[in-house]
Amino acid sequence: MKITSRTEYGLRAMVYLAARPGDAPAPLTEIARSEGIPAPFLERILAQLREDGLVKATRGASGGYALSRSPDRVAVADVVVALEGPLTLVDCVGEDRSCVRAEGCASRTVWRRIDEAIHEVLAGISLADLVTEGERR
Numbered sequence: 001m002k003i004t005s006r007t008e009y010g011l012r013a014m015v016y017l018a019a020r021p022g023d024a025p026a027p028l029t030e031i032a033r034s035e036g037i038p039a040p041f042l043e044r045i046l047a048q049l050r051e052d053g054l055v056k057a058t059r060g061a062s063g064g065y066a067l068s069r070s071p072d073r074v075a076v077a078d079v080v081v082a083l084e085g086p087l088t089l090v091d092c093v094g095e096d097r098s099c100v101r102a103e104g105c106a107s108r109t110v111w112r113r114i115d116e117a118i119h120e121v122l123a124g125i126s127l128a129d130l131v132t133e134g135e136r137r
Contacts, residue, residue: 004083006041006083006084007079007080009035009037009041010049010082010083011076011080011130012035013031013035013042013045013046013049013065014049014054014055014079014127015130015131015134016035017031017055017065017067018074018127018128018131019131019134024062024064025057025058025063025064025065025066026064026065026066027064028042028043028046028064030064031046031064031065048083049079049083050065052078054068054078054079055068067127071127071128071131072126072127074127075122075123075127076122076125077122079127080122087118087122089115090111092105093111093112
C-alpha cells in the first residue's frame with residue numbers, strides 16, 4: 001500500500017483545521033498557502049472530505065472550511081479511507097473477496113493481520129493527537 005499525495009495533503013489540511021482556534025472557517029487559499037498545497041488540488045480533496053462528512057463548507061466572504069466534528073473524534077483512518085478507499089493490501093482481504101482461493105489460502109492470514117494492524121494504528125490516532133504532537137515540536 002502506498003499513500004498518495006492526495007491523502008498526505010488531505011491529512012495536512014485536516015490537521016491545519018484541527019489546530020485553528022475557534023469555529024470560524026478557514027478560506028481555501030489560507031489552507032493552501034499555509035500547507036504548501038496547490039489550491040485547485042486542495043479544493044478537490046476538501047470536496048471529497050466534505051462528501052464523506054469530515055469537513056463542512058461555508059460560502060461567502062467569510063466562508064471556508066471547518067471540521068464537521070471535534071478533532072478528538074476524527075481518526076487518521078477516517079481521512080485515509082475517505083481519500084483512498086478501503087485499507088487493504090491485497091484484494092482477497094477486502095470485502096469483495098475477489099479471489100476464489102480466499103477461504104483456503106494460508107497467506108491470506110498474513111495480509112489480514114497486516115491490514116488489521118494498519119487500521120488499528122490509523123484508527124488510534126486522532127487529529128487532536130496530531131495537533132498536540134505538533135505543538136510539542
